[in-house]
Ligand SMILES: Cc1cc2nc3c(=O)[nH]c(=O)nc-3n(C[C@H](O)[C@H](O)[C@H](O)COP(=O)(O)OP(=O)(O)OC[C@H]3O[C@@H](n4cnc5c(N)ncnc54)[C@H](O)[C@@H]3O)c2cc1C
Ligand code: SF4
């Protein structure tokens with residue numbers, strides 16, 4: 041078998057997260073793919089429809105993918121029920137550099153679906169106390185109903201600082217309202233020993249990075265995960281170029297000192 | 309035997325009959341022989357059943373946006389520059405089925421398409437195209453992952469290079485360092501000579517398999533004079549290139565001119581038709597097509613060439629990353645001449661000139677690079 | 692929050708002491724209103740702990756929250772310019788502790804000592820610019836289901 045042929049996996053659970061987002065728990069039907077790590081992604085094949093890149097959103101035993109229905113393939117994936125099969129290739133791309141963060145304070149900033157690829161980082165902190173210096177998780181969502189993993193958050197809060205903000209509160213929301221960067225003022229940032237991991241829509245990434253750099257965090261201690269069109273995941277289709285980078289090989293997780301000048305060029 | 313100080317006689321000489329034997333021999337050994345032949349007013353690459361199908365007596369007239377066959381009196385077989393196709397048509401086909409999938413009661417079986425590819429022998433690989441194959445080797449099999457389709461077709465391929473003695477008006481391999489002499493990577497290399505001493509080919513081998521084939525051909529010894537004449541013919545071709553790339557660090561030039569007004573200028577001419585990518589021997593981008601039969605239980609994955617000039621190419625949900633023609637032409641050119649180095653360690657352009665010839669509006673890669681170079685070199689303070 | 696609010700951090704020590712000399716400790720119980728839209732903006736706060744929701748009065752339904760402010764943040768800038776009226780309302784979400792500063796005295800301090808005034812106003816402008824930027828980002832509706840709203 042080669043890296044272009046998907047390996048069959050079975051859906052063992054399909055959990056709705058929000059109105060348009062589902063978490064799929066998967067197990068190999070026969071052969072398993074090599075182990076994934078946080079930040080890396082799989083190419084996921086919906087039978088007869090197509091294949092799309094999806095980040096791993098949990099790695100505790102079973103592989104979990106959190107998929108938002110935005111089109112044909114993701115729409116089909118969100119319709120899957122336990123027992124259904126998908127094809128999987130991977131793991132592809134770079135992961136979050138967590139070893140470098142072992143002695144650091146880790147700051148996770150996620151916007152919208154950007155929390156999915158960062159959830160395994162939080163899980164590591166919970167499952168292996170002492171893994172990181174400290175961990176603060178800042179989450180921005182459009183509305184309370186669009187907040188991912190809401191049921192899990194109380195458990196996270198037992199050992200991790202979690203701050204959530206929404207753009208559009210509903211009448212029951214008692215939490216913070218505003219952009220995710222406003223949360224930076226609410227946490228104790230020890231800039232000399234913080235590493236930041238940022239994921240979300242590109243404009244949110246740039247805005248968050250600017251706010252962190254303005255506070256004095258060096259760009260080399262900030263990592264982000266970027267999205268581009270990807271057809272193969274193996275560096276052969278040419279779609280995921282961002283200037284000199286092939287994001288399926290050099291990314292999706294890259295250091296901000298590399299990302300910043302590239303994101304500054306329009307339509308690169 | 310050759311030494312590094314005085315190039316002396318090496319290789320051998322074959323005549324037209326030797327070339328015919330070469331084709332027969334390769335076919336007898338199970339190769340699908342592909343080479344240039346005249347079809348529909350162009351010199352195309354197609355399977356050859358015999359050397360008679362080679363374009364003896366045909367040359368080409370090339371200009372930006374212009375291609376025409378021209379009869380030659382000398383009867384040369386390889387006195388033509390690049391045509392509309394390149395070897396990627398065979399090594400990296402425009403459409404391949406990668407795998408099939410079947411679904412029944414929650415079971416999913418996916419099987420790689422393992423139809424064994426033909427074993428190709430390419431006759432008449434120009435030095436620029438020999439380099440283009442090496443470039444695609446690196447792109448498709450030189451990295452962390454290998455493309456099995458390309459690898460399957462490439463690993464058994466036998467390459468007969470033919471050096472250039474008649475460059476076209478759109479050729480610039482000399483300034484890209486890719487020709488007109490054949491670089492490494494061939495199994496056999498030929499240099500065609502047509503003069504008072506007759507029509508003949510100086511032939512050398514570049515691999516054990518090449519040497520083996522060469523030993524089976526009707527050859528005569530290569531005199532020092534023949535070798536010298538052939539080398540001279542190739543060397544003088546270097547001075548007759550119709551185009552040149554600006555002599556500068558192109559990678560730096562591309563990285564430093566992303567804001568140049570020239571991109572607007574070229575965008576106002578470019579039709580974003582993608583012809584340049586189709587004819588380019590190194591362009592490799594693909595997309596995927598998934599199809600099912602009527603029952604919906606059998607599916608196939610096809611991989612097809614894709615074009616960075618298409619809007620869809622950079623589609624994210626919400627829209628394309630490169631909506632303007634400016635950004636798409638810029639992507640193509642900066643990738644070819646610049647970021648290819650970052651990604652694959654070499655230039656993505658080998659100077660074959662095809663993109664110039666087949667551009668419907670005569671956009672010329674060397675002219676665009678020169679304009680960017682002029683802009684980068686402009687006196688301080690000018691916009 | 693163990694560090695000083697950015698505003699106090701930004702002031703040289705002498706200025707900071709003069710400002711804090713004017714400050715009162717205030718506690719607001721959960722749900723209490725700090726001010727209402729249109730009311731006199733005669734003071735402002737530096738939030739020390741807890742959350743304050745800024746809201747807009749809409750008849751017939753609970754006031755929608757447009758933004759919340761928390762520890763370390765400066766609450767209120769309508770006191771800087773005439774007519775010194777609040778543009779939004781503010782309500783404590785949970786218990787809130789804050790330093791309350793009287794607007795007229797602080798304005799007087801600025802007028803008497805332009806260097807102090809300049810530093811303080813520079814900081815206020817920074818806060819305002821920051822909020823404006825945040826508002827613009829939110830206008831993009833980045834996490835919208837498709838495409839992230841207008842480009
Ligand atoms: C590294 C990486 C990780 C990702 N992780 C997640 C995740 O964890 N969860 C999640 O829900 N989404 C994730 N995405 C985004 C997801 O891949 C796209 O939403 C998906 O490809 C859209 O495909 P579609 O057919 O459903 O949408 P459609 O709207 O039908 O797609 C229309 C066209 O958009 C294109 N398209 C849009 N985005 C992409 C893309 N990124 N790659 C390829 N084609 C694209 C395709 O050309 C497609 O034909 C990730 C993307 C990347 C690159
Ligand atoms: S860019 Fe043009 S000249 Fe260069 S290799 Fe491709 S087709 Fe040939």
Ligand code: SF4
Pocket residue numbers: 577578579580581582583584585617663666667668669670671
């Ligand atoms: S440069 Fe020429 S060939 Fe290439 S896309 Fe533009 S118009 Fe077509």
